[in-house]
Amino acid sequence: MISLEEVAKRAQVSAATASRALSRPEMVAVQTRERVALAARELGYQPNVLARSLRQQGSRFIGLIITDILNPFHATLAKGVQDAASAVEYTVFLFNSDEEHDKERRAIDSLRGHLPRGLIVVPTSRTRENLKLVPNLPTIELDRTSGREDAHSVMVDNLGGARAAVSHLAALGHRRIGMVVGRLDITTAVERFEGYREALSAAGIPFRDELVLPGNHREEDGRVAAHALLSRPPLERPTALFVGNNEMTVGAVLAARALNLSIPRDLSIVGFDDSRWAQTMQPALTVVEQPAYNLGHLACETLLGLMGRGPVTGPTQVRLSTRLILRDSTASPLER
Amino acid sequence: MISLEEVAKRAQVSAATASRALSRPEMVAVQTRERVALAARELGYQPNVLARSLRQQGSRFIGLIITDILNPFHATLAKGVQDAASAVEYTVFLFNSDEEHDKERRAIDSLRGHLPRGLIVVPTSRTRENLKLVPNLPTIELDRTSGREDAHSVMVDNLGGARAAVSHLAALGHRRIGMVVGRLDITTAVERFEGYREALSAAGIPFRDELVLPGNHREEDGRVAAHALLSRPPLERPTALFVGNNEMTVGAVLAARALNLSIPRDLSIVGFDDSRWAQTMQPALTVVEQPAYNLGHLACETLLGLMGRGPVTGPTQVRLSTRLILRDSTASPLER
DNA sequence: GTGAAAGCGCTAACAA
DNA sequence: TTGTTAGCGCTTTCAC
Numbered sequence A, B: 001m002i003s004l005e006e007v008a009k010r011a012q013v014s015a016a017t018a019s020r021a022l023s024r025p026e027m028v029a030v031q032t033r034e035r036v037a038l039a040a041r042e043l044g045y046q047p048n049v050l051a052r053s054l055r056q057q058g059s060r061f062i063g064l065i066i067t068d069i070l071n072p073f074h075a076t077l078a079k080g081v082q083d084a085a086s087a088v089e090y091t092v093f094l095f096n097s098d099e100e101h102d103k104e105r106r107a108i109d110s111l112r113g114h115l116p117r118g119l120i121v122v123p124t125s126r127t128r129e130n131l132k133l134v135p136n137l138p139t140i141e142l143d144r145t146s147g148r149e150d151a152h153s154v155m156v157d158n159l160g161g162a163r164a165a166v167s168h169l170a171a172l173g174h175r176r177i178g179m180v181v182g183r184l185d186i187t188t189a190v191e192r193f194e195g196y197r198e199a200l201s202a203a204g205i206p207f208r209d210e211l212v213l214p215g216n217h218r219e220e221d222g223r224v225a226a227h228a229l230l231s232r233p234p235l236e237r238p239t240a241l242f243v244g245n246n247e248m249t250v251g252a253v254l255a256a257r258a259l260n261l262s263i264p265r266d267l268s269i270v271g272f273d274d275s276r277w278a279q280t281m282q283p284a285l286t287v288v289e290q291p292a293y294n295l296g297h298l299a300c301e302t303l304l305g306l307m308g309r310g311p312v313t314g315p316t317q318v319r320l321s322t323r324l325i326l327r328d329s330t331a332s333p334l335e336r
Numbered sequence C: 001g002t003g004a005a006a007g008c009g010c011t012a013a014c015a016a
Numbered sequence D: 001t002t003g004t005t006a007g008c009g010c011t012t013t014c015a016c
Helices: A004-011 A015-023 A030-043 A049-056 A072-087 A101-112 A127-133 A158-171 A187-202 A219-230 A246-258 A276-280 A292-309 B004-011 B015-023 B030-043 B049-056 B072-087 B101-112 B127-133 B158-171 B187-202 B219-230 B246-258 B276-280 B292-309
Strands: A061-066 A091-096 A118-121 A139-142 A152-156 A177-181 A212-214 A240-243 A268-272 A286-289 A317-320 A323-325 B061-066 B091-096 B118-121 B139-142 B152-156 B177-181 B212-214 B240-243 B268-272 B286-289 B317-320 B323-325
Touching: A004 A015, A004 A030, A015 A030, A049 B049, A061 A072, A061 A101, A072 A091, A072 A292, A091 A101, A091 B091, A101 A118, A101 A127, A118 A292, A139 A292, A152 A158, A152 A292, A158 A177, A158 A187, A158 A240, A158 A268, A158 A286, A158 A323, A177 A187, A177 A219, A187 A212, A212 A219, A219 A240, A219 A246, A240 A246, A246 A268, A246 A276, A246 B276, A276 B246, A276 B276, A292 A317, B004 B015, B004 B030, B015 B030, B061 B072, B061 B101, B072 B091, B072 B292, B091 B101, B101 B118, B101 B127, B118 B292, B139 B292, B152 B158, B152 B292, B158 B177, B158 B187, B158 B240, B158 B268, B158 B286, B158 B323, B177 B187, B177 B219, B187 B212, B212 B219, B219 B240, B219 B246, B240 B246, B246 B268, B246 B276, B292 B317
Parallel strands: A061 A091, A061 A118, A118 A139, A139 A152, A152 A317, A177 A212, A177 A240, A240 A268, A268 A286, B061 B091, B061 B118, B118 B139, B139 B152, B152 B317, B177 B212, B177 B240, B240 B268, B268 B286
Antiparallel strands: A286 A323, B286 B323
C-alpha cells in the first residue's frame, strides 16, 4: 500500500499538506493541490481507512443487521440500504442475525470495534437488551420495533395493510376468515394481527380464536399452521386465509394443494409481502405489497440525517404505506 | 469506547501485558491473565479493530463481491461465505457489482483501504483488469472465472450439468432442443453452452444455430429469447428448452404461458439452478441443481487456506458437481 | 513474565 | 498557505 507520506514526498510537500490537499482542498493553494493530486494518481494512492478512522475516532461505516439474507424481502431491504449508503460513500457492514438474539449480540459486539457511525437493525425479540451495548450509536430500527422508547424507526403500515387484506375478503362474502400469524413477540406480527381483528370487527364478523394459528415465519411453519386450519370439518374450515408473511404464504399454498383445495374456488388466500413467486405462481396471489427497497433506502437516509443532527431531536418514526394488489387467489366463497 | 489502557489500569498491569493477556494468553502468568480478563469483562472492553489492524498491517476482513444480492443464488453464496468466515471470526465486507465492471472497480478500490486479508469475487467481464488494483491480495474467483492465469477458483461443473440436462431431453426423444444461453463473455454461460453442444453431438443431433438465443441473465431476457424461439413455425419450433440460469428460466416459463404452450405436453423445460420457485411452480421444474451454499462456504475456506499458506503454491481450482433433479417439466415430445 | 518505548498512517492543533 | 508535532489504540520489539 502506498502511504500518504510517499505521495507527499513525490509532490514535495509535507504529509499534512498532502492530507489537506486530498481531504479539504479548499485549504490548500491550487497548484499545490494539483501537484498532490497528480502524485496520488501516479502512485495509485488509496487512503488507509483504518488510520483515518482511528485518528478521527469514527469511520464511514454503518452497520446493518438483518435477520435473513435468504429472504428476498430482507435482501431487498439490504440493497436499499447499501445503495443509499454508497451514494454518500459510506460502506455497509452487513450481518445476519438469523433471528437469534445471540448472533445479534455478537454482531453488535464486533461492530463496536469498528467504530461505526450508525446502525440499522431489524430487531429480534431481544434487541432492546443488545442495543445497550452501543448506547450512543445513532440507530434506526427497520421493519419492526424493539419497543425501546424514543427509538427511531422506519416501518410499513402493517395495521392498514392487514385491514385492507381482510376487508377485501370480507367484502367478497367470506365469513370464516382464518389467519396464520407470526410470532407475537415481533411487532409486525402483532400489528398485522390487530389489523385482522379490526377488519373482522368492522365487517361485523365475530373474532374466533380457533381460526388463528401462529408460525415462526418460515415456510414450514406456514404449511403446518395452514394445514391444521384447513383440516377442520368442512363447515368450520375457513374459506379464506390471511397469511402474515411471505415465507409462510408459500407454505399455506402448499398445504392447500396437499389437501386438494383449489384456489380460489375452495379457498381464498391473501399474503403479506409481494414476491416474484407470488406473481408467477398459478393462480397469481393477491398480496399486500410492501415497498421493501424504499424502506431500506429511507432507513439509511434517516440514519444519515440523524448522524448529522446529533441526538438532540425527538424520535423519527416513519411509516410507509402498503398496497393491496388484487390478483387471482381471492374470490367469493362457494354457496352453501 | 473503553480502551485497553483502562483495562490495564484496572488490572494493575501495563498496556502491553493487558494486550498479551487477551491476545496471546500463553505469554502471561495465569493469575495476571485472569485479572486482566476480569477487568475487561467488568468494563465491557471491546478491542478497537482499527487500531489493531493498523498496527498489524492487516485486518480480519475479507471482501466479497457478488453481482446481485437480489438473486437468490448469489444471496446463498454470500450466506455460505459469511458463515465460513464468521466461524473463524472474520468479518465479510459485502459489495454488489450489479454486473457492472465500474462498480466492481469502485468496490475493489474502497476495499483496498481497509487492508483486507483476502477477496472473493464473482467475476464480471472485466474483473481481470480490476484485480490488478490488488496484485498481492489472495483472491478466489467464485462461480465464474475471469480468465486470469493462475487464478484460484471455486466453481461448479457447468459442462457436466448442462450435458446431463440436454442428454435427458435427448433421451426423452426430443430432437429440436433449444437453448437460452447467457452472455458469452461469462464463463458459466460458455461452459453450459459447450455442455449443450456436447450432449447434442453425443445423441447424434446436429447443432442448429437458430435454436440458440442469448440473454443477459435476467428474467426479461429469458422471456424475450424464449418467446422468439417458441414463435417459430410449428415444425421448426423447439420441443424442449434448456435455459442457462435461474432468472431466465422464469422468463422462459412465462413466455411459454403467454404462447399457450402447455408444459410439459407442448414444451419440455430444464433450468440451471434450483430455487423455491422452481420447486413450487406448477408443473415443478426439472433443473440442474447447484450447491450454492457449499460453493460459497468452500470458497471462503479455500481463501482462508490460501491466506495461511502464502502465494507459493499453484492455483487451487475446485469444481463441485451439479445434479439433475427430475420433476414434472420434461416429458417425451408429442408424436408428429 | 512484565514494562517501556516505538510506530502503524493519518489528521488536527498550533506555529510560522 | 504550509510545516511541525502529537496522538488515536493497539501490538511488538527490546530490555530487564
